[in-house]
Amino acid sequence: MKFEAVTIKHIAQELGLSTSTVSRALRDSHEISQATKKMVLDYAKKVGFKPNRIAQSLKERKSLSIGVIVCEIANSFFSQVINGIDSVAYQHGYNVIIAQSMESAERELMNLEYLTSSSIDGLIISVSTETKNFSYLKKLHERGLPIVFVDRVIDEIETHKVIADNYKGAYKATKHLIERGYKKIAILSNNSGLSISQERLEGYRAALRDANIPLKENLITYCDHGGMIYSEIESAMKVLLKQRVKPDAIFAGSDKITTGCLRFMKQKNIRTPQDLALIGFSNTDLTELLNPPLSVIKQPAFEMGQASASLLLSLIESKKPQTKFETRIQSTELLIRKST
């Protein structure tokens, strides 16, 4: 089934003009008389003419669409990021094509190949937890595809990056726990390869150091899939709770891990914060309704999306290849509630 659209050719034929004249009239060129312009414009409006974006793309050699790869749409943080991207892209007449890696490097690569073959003009990506080999991404970048990293960045690729202030966020959260009197603060980190994990871990370390609390390596655990699989949270928690010096507080490194921890505690009838305090990165707006209301570090997800989109668009629309890149670090928000 087709849906026959009006083309410039139809208009030209109907009005006894050439396609070039019609095209120019529609684009308000100065070399078309007011009379013809009006005639063309009126007729175009009447028949509901919409320029074929595909033909335009082919001619202009750009698709007016940007690709976005995140691990999962159904994750508050990323859906808010996408929301931000969408708002900016839309304003500039760009389409947003979304793909999910589901934290799998393989799917990520497939998405990458797929999106680039769809002729996207640029890419915003938050790499998966599994991503170790980014040679393909690097090759794309070297071949000139504008790329902006958001949240989870790759240091080795020089381009614009938008991240939350993970270091300070983690620092503030840990410091808060310390101030509340917790001594044995465990961290349930996201995959150790991720930039955000390292930054957050660093913040955690610094806060302990500044408070003269010795760092215990066995209080540091990782969820390699970022909490995508519940069992990894479960086993990490079990490991933590089996130790001789049991932690009295948990600092969770991602949205899924945070709520996963709470789920685990609830299952095991561990009271929060009496038995074990909990704080973590999270962007759900439901955290204050949880039991107990969760203390969280919230990232400016929407704004991060906006920032990455406008950076990408500036990259796309710049005539000459860019060499100066910036890393925007946006501050997080510490929301203290009942779980700590």
Next chain:
Amino acid sequence: MKFEAVTIKHIAQELGLSTSTVSRALRDSHEISQATKKMVLDYAKKVGFKPNRIAQSLKERKSLSIGVIVCEIANSFFSQVINGIDSVAYQHGYNVIIAQSMESAERELMNLEYLTSSSIDGLIISVSTETKNFSYLKKLHERGLPIVFVDRVIDEIETHKVIADNYKGAYKATKHLIERGYKKIAILSNNSGLSISQERLEGYRAALRDANIPLKENLITYCDHGGMIYSEIESAMKVLLKQRVKPDAIFAGSDKITTGCLRFMKQKNIRTPQDLALIGFSNTDLTELLNPPLSVIKQPAFEMGQASASLLLSLIESKKPQTKFETRIQSTELLIRKST
């Protein structure tokens, strides 16, 4: 900044062939010898040739992309639906372009114009709460654009529809409340114009009727923006609680309304379920962690997305215009927890 891609023309030149031969070799045409095929294929692989999808689209007069309009991505139900759509579309080589109406009819119309001008091959839409005038949508449909409705449908447009069994879902929820001994069950419905609202209200009515409980009109309230604006939930609740016969249970008609109600009760120190029971439609996987764990009706969002995508693809890929349309009704799940 461009990123020069290898074209069929380059290959042809390099190999001393014509573009037609290269094109046919790549598409494995029978009229090309095995030798040339191998030569072309090898060379194409070597230089990493990827056919330009835009040129293909222009030629084939289809874009291999489908548009999706929902009210908000950052809403568990819709993000799960999108997830389902994405999974099916991806398998069939289609792009998914997402737009958000934010429950505004105006934005929805803009999205509609935008997406159709981007030459989408088909559309999946869940209309906004504000949508009263669907003439534009109807016109598009009559002009041959394949459309599938998901969740919020428009009866007047004949095409495939995918919905949850809202009637039965609401019926089960209301019946459950009745069985728990609640007598004065109020409903906080979504916008009255929405198909889902009417179906859910009907289920609510039927359950009361079957239990011989007289329906009280003043226990029926509406949130015209589907809970998008918190204040509308607030005022609706205030109205309910000011009445002479105060409700002892609330049945909420959407995800946002359900959590919004809980938020309101928490603010006003209304205990759940002692002072007021609460049940509602919701798709967040956090409901069991809430305080109290919420009883909810859960829709098979992912599956609904899958179904609508495959229906849309069948519509797109069918040679002749379809006249037989189906409405898939997928059953909901009643999850009973502490709030009732």
Next chain:
DNA sequence: TTTATTTACGCAATCGTTCCCGATTCATCA
């Protein structure tokens, strides 16, 4: 009146693919 300049439009190439026609070669058959 003649020349220069502006105005307003058409022609045709282009973007990268696909595909309808031909054209050529070589084997096959009556």
Next chain:
DNA sequence: TGATGAATCGGGAACGATTGCGTAAATAAA
């Protein structure tokens, strides 16, 4: 032996929009 027919490939016209260049008419300047 001439005709038929596969097999294999190239030429070139699309798809819809844009744009450099050319040119006729209209206007201004000389």
